[in-house]
Amino acid sequence: MELPVISNNAPAAEGGGCSSSGCGTAPDALSHLPDHIRAKVQDHPCYSEEAHHYFARMHVAVAPACNIQCNYCNRKYDCSNESRPGVVSELLTPDQAIKKVLAVAAEIPQMTVLGIAGPGDPLANPGRTFETFEQLSARAPDIKLCVSTNGLSLPQYVDEIAKHNIDHVTITINCVDPEVGAKIYPWIYWDNKRIFGIEGAKILIEQQQKGLQMLTERGILVKVNSVLIPGVNDEHLKEVSKIVKAKGAFLHNVMPLIAEPEHGTYYGIMEQPEPTPEMLQDLQDACAGDMAMMRHCRQCRADAVGLLGEDRGDEFTLDKIDVMDVDYEAAMVRRKVVHDEILEKLDAKRGIVKPKAEGIPEGSRPVLMAVAGKNGVVAEHFGHAKEFLIYEASPDGVRFISHRKTELYCGGMDSCGDGDVVDEGATESLLDRNIRVLEGCEVVLCSKIGYEPWGKLEAAGIAPNGEHAMEPIEDAVMAVYKEIAATGKLLPAAESLKVA
């Protein structure tokens, strides 16, 4: 079904841990879902754009083993400076994981979702994964359970998943064609053998599709993750999106490939290009006609804790949780109060209508703007922003496009271990990098900005704007769009300024 691009009743800007406000696509992106499914996802930060401002998630790293190799993954790395999926600092036993979950849930009542996502494949670690789920569903019934998988062992464990009351599963599906698959997956472990190339990819794809169907038949919600790999599966993902939607997936999350040589992955070492933000946006837009697309994913680690975009894992290391004394019965009462308050607030916000674009001449071209925001307002100093929120203003209104991280995923081999990411001489390149991150944007909105970045941004054709500090993001973006419109630069006559 066609989904509206602009949401007219996204929540107003306020509160939450995410730095964005309405995030544009919410909550209408899920409007095609039946009520009982919407009710299931309304407090799930990874599924509901709206919920991720208020509810937190955590992953427990109990699943180290994997049964396939992906060309974007390297099992060797365990570096605290890295935030890639598949990387963790501390592996947990199921008992340790339970202790950690209860400690976090008591401390952060907004934490509603516990996921097992690795660092390997959870279903390649059935003993550790299901023991964790079993204990948790007994001891913390107010926590939603979910699991991520590459899908290879999924058909085998669908009944077990249903038994543990796991009502959300994420399958990573990068292709539906074995020839494409052979370029992404060098091998799988199947039927007690390592199977390489097209033959392996074919089995993986069959299992993924079978598992997807089996889950949806049982009423278990399935989100599909895909990694966008330019030149490998970029065009192909449009077909993937159609097929997974037809089989009942309710959300498709296309994520950009992360491939740096220092990560030691095949793609990193072979210099496979990462997609540009424009490529990602174009593909998400192309797939959006087919199903709900997710744009607020932060590609978090397999041991992330907290609201999306933050990681409070350091507060809950094994030595720290060891000395915490958790009374979970009491915590559950407190949690219920917090959850009800948040849901009430979300309900109230559903009726609020966003300001529409008025006074913009018909035919004006859209403009991308980057915002250094926090809690829904233009709040961050340019140099302090860890991520920029990219918004598109057009005659139709303002819509959220994506987050773009400014921090390096990894400072490289030299910086591993001591937490010292930026070395001498790298400071300047970080600014250059931030400017490159903003490619395609014509304006950057922030609360303040230094003299040096101001000049560099202007030289790069990006207008810095510090005049809307503390204003709600969408209002500020629209105000700036109107200012540009008033100069006549948005009409076709100003073709030379067209955004890519």
Place this chain on the structure above:
Amino acid sequence: MALQITQSCVNCWACVDVCPNDAIFEDKPHFLIDDGKCTECLGDHSVPQCAAICPIEMAIVNELGEFLNPPGSLTGIPIEKLKEFGLWREAA
């Protein structure tokens, strides 16, 4: 006859779960194979299971010190690239 785990091991547990003889145990700095229990999967499987699932090249060797998964065999990264990135080793 028994296989051995080398320093390349990343402790991912994959082999532990698939060993038909329960021969693999956790140790520091990495997992080890009990050579009294390891049969190299003879009689159980057509190939040694630890080597069939291990994601790390050079992590499992036979009694002659030969890699069951030599450099480049699992990732497809060409030898010259492995050398360039310091990821290549002669037999153990």
